[in-house]
Each structure stands twice: as structure tokens, then as C-alpha cells.
Amino acid sequence: MVIFTLLLRALKPLSWLITWLVETVLVVWRLAKARVHLIILGAKFPGPPAFPLFGNLLAVFCGDSEALTKYIDYIWNKYGNLHRSYIGPVLVVTTGRHQDHEKLLASNDYLNKGLIYFFMKPWLGDGLLMSSGEKWHSRRKMLTPAFHFKILDQFVPVFNSNGEEFIRQLRKRADGRAFDIWPLCKLLTLDVICETIMGVRVNAQTISNSPYVTAVNEISAIIYNRGMRPWEYPPFIFRFTKLGRRHQECLDILHSTTEKVIRERRTELEKISEGKTLDVDELGRRRRVAFLDLLLLIARDGSLSDADIREEVDTFMFEGHDTTAAAISFTVFLLSRHPAVQEKVLEELDSIFDTSKPLDPTIHELSELKYLDMVIKESLRIFPPVGAVSRQITSDFRLASSPLTVPSGAMLFLTFHLLHRDPEVFPEPNEFDPQRFAPEETVRRHPFAYLPFSAGSRNCIGQRFAMLELKSVLAKLIWNFRILPAPDFEPILVWEIITKSKNGIFVRLEERSRKKMG
Numbered sequence: 001m002v003i004f005t006l007l008l009r010a011l012k013p014l015s016w017l018i019t020w021l022v023e024t025v026l027v028v029w030r031l032a033k034a035r036v037h038l039i040i041l042g043a044k045f046p047g048p049p050a051f052p053l054f055g056n057l058l059a060v061f062c063g064d065s066e067a068l069t070k071y072i073d074y075i076w077n078k079y080g081n082l083h084r085s086y087i088g089p090v091l092v093v094t095t096g097r098h099q100d101h102e103k104l105l106a107s108n109d110y111l112n113k114g115l116i117y118f119f120m121k122p123w124l125g126d127g128l129l130m131s132s133g134e135k136w137h138s139r140r141k142m143l144t145p146a147f148h149f150k151i152l153d154q155f156v157p158v159f160n161s162n163g164e165e166f167i168r169q170l171r172k173r174a175d176g177r178a179f180d181i182w183p184l185c186k187l188l189t190l191d192v193i194c195e196t197i198m199g200v201r202v203n204a205q206t207i208s209n210s211p212y213v214t215a216v217n218e219i220s221a222i223i224y225n226r227g228m229r230p231w232e233y234p235p236f237i238f239r240f241t242k243l244g245r246r247h248q249e250c251l252d253i254l255h256s257t258t259e260k261v262i263r264e265r266r267t268e269l270e271k272i273s274e275g276k277t278l279d280v281d282e283l284g285r286r287r288r289v290a291f292l293d294l295l296l297l298i299a300r301d302g303s304l305s306d307a308d309i310r311e312e313v314d315t316f317m318f319e320g321h322d323t324t325a326a327a328i329s330f331t332v333f334l335l336s337r338h339p340a341v342q343e344k345v346l347e348e349l350d351s352i353f354d355t356s357k358p359l360d361p362t363i364h365e366l367s368e369l370k371y372l373d374m375v376i377k378e379s380l381r382i383f384p385p386v387g388a389v390s391r392q393i394t395s396d397f398r399l400a401s402s403p404l405t406v407p408s409g410a411m412l413f414l415t416f417h418l419l420h421r422d423p424e425v426f427p428e429p430n431e432f433d434p435q436r437f438a439p440e441e442t443v444r445r446h447p448f449a450y451l452p453f454s455a456g457s458r459n460c461i462g463q464r465f466a467m468l469e470l471k472s473v474l475a476k477l478i479w480n481f482r483i484l485p486a487p488d489f490e491p492i493l494v495w496e497i498i499t500k501s502k503n504g505i506f507v508r509l510e511e512r513s514r515k516k517m518g
């Protein structure tokens, strides 16, 4: 018996070793099997040759955003609107076909964002854009009422008043000479988003050296540049690089500002007596409710911590200003080339508004601007500010447009840019023609053929907000100015976090003589 016990004791470490070895072999076997599965299925897609480990990184990442965009264009032209590439070892399948967009976006099984969003995490945390699973689901449910008609109605005066400042800024440049309107659009949309989301006026259009404004503008560029430098991907390396240090400085400014605003807003809210609603004149100076107020109200029952509130505020700040700035500036560019479309918008404005008064539209009047709506939609088709979205494929996904399957572990890119330029759906896709969005044309099209705000349960929560802001600003612009093309200007499109023009958006403005106000 003693000998038997001793033998058992002697064998125990050995049995652990054997168990450990078997488990390791099993894990490696499963990983290898998944990898082989991924490579075999990936190889069925057309795409450029890829190097082991680096994939197509060398071609994609060794240049600036223009070089990256040219490479993407090259792949699209050569391999069509369904192809594959490799970012390092990660298989990326890209589709621009509406059948695939529909199948993926209509499904609730593929809601997790692609790895590419990882670089935004330090700023946005696990806010609505980045989160997944139950957290995303409950937040989305919680935040949807913040974009209810009654709340948007209160935001319209914010769009209008900041739009007026925009017109004042533009008036200084309306001397017939070409200028870049993009930076002005960015400052305008930053003013709008700070006031609607945080309830704070930063006056970015008039005070251009605010540290917060500078940090917001800089961090998107830093996030993008990091994406172009694979050696700076690991956080423990990135923090010691020049870019990483500036990233940290921006984060400190952004997070501390949001935290300060949250504290101040909470103190104001605490002053409001119990049982009273926020849309009455209870906030002292401010009558308008901000998105943050709604979060603070929700937080009263303990369902949101301060950190949760901060990540949502930061997310909405990020999502809600560069996108709208791109949309405004590209629409202005297209209008500069299409004087007849401008005149048609002006006719519509004249038919609704009193031409002797400054333009100060209500939410109802904005919804009456049907032709302007078509113009904006056509602009978002040609230049979708979010050119693509990506999803992490967690179980094999059989495409709808072809018999091919995107394997588990791959990243699937749905490219709205390709989708919107499908000549079978949009004949002469590069031509600007707002008539494509006449109601009778829209009903004839596949519902997933046009998706500037994405679709399905992870679509843009700020879509109606964005359309109202765009309408308010563009209506004011056309009401006040004739937009003329800048000689010899052609935008150089680049796919950064949003779709941008590398060389800005140059136009000329001429003040309309019949109106001098608003």
C-alpha cells in the first residue's frame, strides 16, 4: 500500500505534465485548424498577392493617406467589388454588393466591430460606437430616446444660431476669391456638437486656439496616423513614441474637459427641484436640454457611472462632428459645379420662407425642404462621409451575392463608397443628379443599395440629427450666397477615419444681393 501511494505521488507531476501537453497540443491544433480554414476560404476570393505575416501591409502602410487611397482604388479596379486583402495576418474581405450589405446588416449575429476600431478605444472607451453584446444593446435602448423628435426640435435653434455665425465667417471670404471651406465647416460642426451634446458653447468659429478644440481636431489625425504605422500598434511601444505622447496629451485635455463639464452640469441639474421636467425654464441660463442632461437623468437610478457618461459623451462628440463637416463641405463643392441645382434649392426656399426676414427655420419647415433633402442624399451617395464599416466575423458567414463564405476570424468591410457607385443601381454613378432621390426613383431601388448611415440595429443613431443640421446650414448658405467653382480645383479623396479631401474644398462665394440678413 505504501509503495502504491509513493508511486502515485511520483507520477502526479508527470500526469500534470501529460495533461498540460495534451491540452496545449489540442489548443495549437484548434488554432492551426482555424487558421488553415481561414486561409483556404480566403484564397477563394480574388485579391492581391500577400506576404506571410505582413499580408498587404507593406504596400498599404508605407505611404500617406493618399498612397493608401490609391492602393485601395487599385485593388477595387483590379479585383472588383468583392475581394480580399490581408492587414498583417488578418484576412479582410471587402464587399460593395447590396445583397451582402443586407444579409450582414439585417442580422443580429454580427454586431461586433472590426479590429480596426481598436485605436479609438483610448478616447471613446466602450461607448455606443465601440461596445458590443449586452452592453451595446442596453445602451442603445437607453440612448435612443435622446434623439426623439421633441429633443431634436430643441436642437434646431442651436443649428440655426451656429449656422448664422458660419454665415458671418463666410461673409468675410465672399470676395469672389477661392478659399478652403473645409476648416470652417469643421469649426461650425464642433460648435454645434459641443452645444447639443454637452450643453457648452466653445465658440470654435470665433476662438480658434481653445485647447479642447485643438485636441479634438488633432486626435483623429493621430488615430489615423497610428493605423499607418504598424510598429506603433502595441500600446506599450506607442506610449513612448512622439505620436503616442501627443496622443496622451490630447486624451488628458479631452477627458478632463468632459469630466469637468459633467460635474458642472450635474451641479446645475441638482438645483432643479424634484418632479419638474427639463424642457421648461428650470436650467437658469440654458433653456435647451443637452444630450448630457438626459444621461445625467438616466444616471440617477445608478444605471450609468461617471465613466459610462464620459465615454458616451466622447463618442457622440467624435461621431457627430467630422461626419457632418465632411457632408457639408462635399455638398458645397458639388453645388459649386451645379448652379442650376442651387437655383432650384433657392426656389424651394423662396416658396417656404419670407424673403424679407433672416432665415430661421423650424423643424417642420426643415422637413418641408424636399428638394434640398434630395440634394443632400445625392451628395452623401457620391461622398459618403463614412466610406465603409467593418465587422468581426465570429462564425463563418455565407455571402448573399456569391457562393463564397467569409471565414470566422476574418474582418468584413462593407464599403458604402463602392455600393453607392454600382452602375447597375446608379447609372453614370459619378454624375451628381439629385433626381435619383425623387420619391418615385427611391421606391424602385433595393433598400440596401444606399446606406450612408448604415442600416440595421447598428445604424447611425444620429441620422435625423445630422440631416436637420445639414439642411439648416445648407439652406442658410444658399439663401445668402451663390456658390461658384474654384478654378483648377479638384478634390483629392482620401479614406481616413472619414472620407476627406486631402487638398481641402476650395470654392468661391458671391453674396446674393437681394438678401442681407441671416
Ligand code: HEM
Binding pocket: 113, 128, 129, 130, 140, 315, 316, 319, 320, 321, 323, 324, 327, 384, 385, 386, 389, 390, 452, 453, 454, 457, 458, 459, 460, 461, 462, 463, 465, 466
Ligand atoms: C452625415 C453625418 C453622419 C454620417 C454619414 C454618419 C454615419 C454613420 C455610420 C455609417 C454609422 C455606423 C458605424 C459602424 O457601423 O461602425 C454611424 C454610427 C453612429 N453614429 Fe453616425 N453619422 C453621421 C452623424 C452622426 C451624428 C450627428 C451623431 C450624433 C449626434 C452620430 C452618432 C453615431 C453613433 C453614436 C453611432 C454608433 C451607433 C451604434 O453603434 O449603435 N452620427 N454613423
